[in-house]
Amino acid sequence: MNHLDELRVRLSVCDEQILECLLKRNAIVEDIMKYKESHNMQIIQPEQEKRQKQKLEKELEGMNHAKEILDIFNRITYNSKKIQARHLFHYNIVLIGFMGSGKSTISDYLSTMFAMETVEMDQIISQREGMSISDIFAVYGEEYFRNLETSLLIEMQAKNNVVISCGGGTPMRDNNVVEMKKNGRVVLLTASPETIYHRVKDSHDRPLLENNKNVSFITELMEKRREKYEAAADVIIQTDGKNELEVCEELVQRLMELEEKSGRA
Numbered sequence: 362m363n364h365l366d367e368l369r370v371r372l373s374v375c376d377e378q379i380l381e382c383l384l385k386r387n388a389i390v391e392d393i394m395k396y397k398e399s400h401n402m403q404i405i406q407p408e409q410e411k412r413q414k415q416k417l418e419k420e421l422e423g424m425n426h427a428k429e430i431l432d433i434f435n436r437i438t439y440n441s442k443k444i445q446a447r448h449l450f451h452y453n454i455v456l457i458g459f460m461g462s463g464k465s466t467i468s469d470y471l472s473t474m475f476a477m478e479t480v481e482m483d484q485i486i487s488q489r490e491g492m493s494i495s496d497i498f499a500v501y502g503e504e505y506f507r508n509l510e511t512s513l514l515i516e517m518q519a520k521n522n523v524v525i526s527c528g529g530g531t532p533m534r535d536n537n538v539v540e541m542k543k544n545g546r547v548v549l550l551t552a553s554p555e556t557i558y559h560r561v562k563d564s565h566d567r568p569l570l571e572n573n574k575n576v577s578f579i580t581e582l583m584e585k586r587r588e589k590y591e592a593a594a595d596v597i598i599q600t601d602g603k604n605e606l607e608v609c610e611e612l613v614q615r616l617m618e619l620e621e622k623s624g625r626a
């Protein structure tokens with residue numbers, strides 16, 4: 362065997378060791394999930410992730426190829442999150458709720474914590490149509506827009522493990538609710554009109570609220586929608602006074618309970 366062949370053999374021994382370690386690591390990730398579940402522990406622990414990252418960065422300080430190695434560990438963390446997400450959710454998470462209830466915020470946070478794909482329905486529809494949502498309403502009417510929402514929800518049934526952030530009015534059409542439930546668990550985020558007002562008052566990207574940014578308009582529209590929202594929901598999370606982590610943790614726990622119940626039924 363010449364020297365090059367020898368080096369290649371040594372390289373493939375390394376790869377085998379890495380593979381073995383990764384398999385072991387993934388099994389540990391699954392065991393940690395099971396431990397947290399069986400001990401009713403908090404599932405999302407961003408502080409732990411931060412500590413692990415800091416420890417690694419310290420160990421890598423001044424090392425050869427530190428940047429490349431860190432990149433690999435970031436991928437490992439990302440894929441561990443995917444494993445956790447697949448363990449927890451074999452379905453899509455469909456977020457519904459009034460404008461400003463936090464659908465996009467919670468969707469982003471879940472995506473960071475579990476490396477889940479996110480779908481912003483308004484954004485996708487607007488991109489595909491090449492115009493803003495208000496222009497779609499103005500040019501083609503609401504019926505046309507709701508049809509696009511229905512088609513997108515049907516398209517999402519081919520996927521799982523996606524967080525879908527619906528438009529504020531998506532659950533107002535019964536057929537949309539039928540479609541979102543086929544492969545999704547529907548989570549309703551709520552907040553008081555006062556909280557919603559404070560969250561949306563400085564933004565200008567909600568056409569329905571643009572000239573109606575006041576608590577009484579929000580209260581009235583919210584009341585009109587309440588029945589449909591609540592009927593669509595598998596889980597309802599009240600978000601007033603809770604930060605993103607608290608809302609997401611409650612969401613995960615409630616979805617786990619739902620699975621447990623449906624498993625037992």
Ligand SMILES: Nc1ncnc2c1ncn2[C@@H]1O[C@H](COP(=O)(O)OP(=O)(O)OP(=O)(O)O)[C@@H](O)[C@H]1O
Nearest residue numbers: 459460461462463464465466529560600603604605
């Ligand atoms: N739990 C929360 N605590 C404090 N602020 C929040 C919370 N959730 C969302 N926010 C803030 O409220 C604002 C609106 O949130 P977001 O855009 O996520 O709502 P949305 O439901 O997606 O609204 P829309 O239906 O218009 O898309 C944002 O500025 C966000 O930072």
Ligand SMILES: O=C(O)C1=C[C@@H](O)[C@@H](O)[C@H](O)C1
Nearest residue numbers: 483494527528529530568569
């Ligand atoms: O609440 C609503 O009816 C809407 C909310 C937005 O997300 C958009 O989907 C659209 O402006 C309609």
Ligand SMILES: [Mg+2]
Nearest residue numbers: 464465466526
């Ligand atoms: Mg949003």
